[in-house]
Amino acid sequence: AQSVTQPDIHITVSEGASLELRCNYSYGATPYLFWYVQSPGQGLQLLLKYFSGDTLVQGIKGFEAEFKRSQSSFNLRKPSVHWSDAAEYFCAVGDISGTYKYIFGTGTRLKVLA
Amino acid sequence: NAGVTQTPKFRVLKTGQSMTLLCAQDMNHEYMYWYRQDPGMGLRLIHYSVGEGTTAKGEVPDGYNVSRLKKQNFLLGLESAAPSQTSVYFCASSYFKGLRTEAFFGQGTRLTVV
Numbered sequence: 001a002q003s004v005t006q007p008d009i010h011i012t013v014s015e016g017a018s019l020e021l022r023c024n025y026s027y028g029a030t031p032y033l034f035w036y037v038q039s040p041g042q043g044l045q046l047l048l049k050y051f052s053g054d055t056l057v058q059g060i061k062g063f064e065a066e067f068k069r070s071q072s073s074f075n076l077r078k079p080s081v082h083w084s085d086a087a088e089y090f091c092a093v094g095d096i097s098g099t100y101k102y103i104f105g106t107g108t109r110l111k112v113l114a
Numbered sequence: 115n116a117g118v119t120q121t122p123k124f125r126v127l128k129t130g131q132s133m134t135l136l137c138a139q140d141m142n143h144e145y146m147y148w149y150r151q152d153p154g155m156g157l158r159l160i161h162y163s164v165g166e167g168t169t170a171k172g173e174v175p176d177g178y179n180v181s182r183l184k185k186q187n188f189l190l191g192l193e194s195a196a197p198s199q200t201s202v203y204f205c206a207s208s209y210f211k212g213l214r215t216e217a218f219f220g221q222g223t224r225l226t227v228v
Contacts, residue, residue, distance in 0.1 A: 009154065032215055043118075043204060043219040044157075051213060090156060092217075100145050100164055100210050101172070102217050106156035 002027050004091050006105035013081050014113045021076040021108050023091030032094035033074045034102070035065055039087045047089075050074065061085070086112045116140050120205050120220035127195040127227045135190040135223050137205030145208040146188040147172075147217070148180060150201040157204065163188055195227045 003026045013019055025031055032051050036044040048059025055067040065076045074091060091105040121136045137146065144165050149157040149172075159172030163182040177199060179191045188207075192199060202224050206217040 006156075034216070036219075041222075043221045044206075044217075045219075046216055049216060051215065094210070094215055094217075096210055096215070099170075100208070101159060101162060102147065102206070102208070103159075104149075104157040106154060 002093055002095055002103050004093050004103055004105035006089075006091055006108050008108045009106070010109050010111065012111040012113060015083050016080050019076075019078045019081045019085070019110070021089050021091075021110070023074045023076065023105060024072050025074060025091070025093045026072065027093050027095075029097060030069075032096055033065075033067060034092040034094065035059065035063070035074075035076050036090045036092060036104075037061075037087050038090065038107075044090065047076070081110075081112055083112045083114060086110055118205055118207055118218050118220040120203075120223050122223060123221065124224050125226070127192075127225065129195060129197060129227060131195050132191070132193050133195065133225075134192075135203055135205075135225075137188045137190070137207075137220060139186055139188075139205075139207040139218070141207060141209075141218065142185070143207035143209055143218075144185075145210060146182065147206045147208070148178070148188065148190045149204045149206065150174065151204060151222075152201050160190065160203075195225075197227045199225065200227045201225060 005024045035047040147162040148160040161180040166185040205220045208217040
């Protein structure tokens with residue numbers, strides 16, 4: 001069965017520091033992978049997505065993610081975090097094999113220290 | 115362009131009461147979803163639909179029913195609310211069309227069952 005694991009429930013970084021949020025997935029074929037961000041009291045906004053091709057994808061707000069098939073990972077990175085990046089981040093896999101569902105991880109809550 | 119609109123945004127129910135949450139999308143998407151979000155559990159799929167007139171169970175369907183009589187609307191019903199259904203509910207809609215594949219989310223409905 002498809003699944004997504006985000007091993008870090010909470011992460012705290014200082015403003016200006018680099019960031020990496022981990023995501024591992026289980027999927028039988030080449031996955032459609034997504035990172036979404038949720039600010040407090042808001043819905044989810046797409047940061048970036050990967051379908052095929054170049055394994056390093058760029059997204060909005062200066063985020064990027066790297067797909068590593070051998071590690072079943074799709075980690076999110078940002079070189080320099082801003083206080084406004086404090087939010088909850090969700091990794092998801094889109095099941096294109098027939099069910100057309102999105103399976104989400106449990107999320108990582110990012111805290112940014114001034 | 116409104117995107118995905120959820121109604122209502124907040125609701126308090128007494129145990130045993132019923133209610134319907136409405137989701138409307140104006141992007142002509144085939145696929146629609148209802149998720150619930152609980153602390154530490156990420157987004158869990160309740161029910162989804164792959165087209166007008168179709169519905170399918172997700173991972174936590176018990177206690178909920180859905181209908182998709184019109185392509186643009188997806189209704190989530192609670193026939194007899196229980197405190198365990200206190201949650202934030204998100205509706206999403208999607209294409210699954212290559213590079214356009216992406217889920218769009220509503221702003222959420224915060225439901226409290228007392």
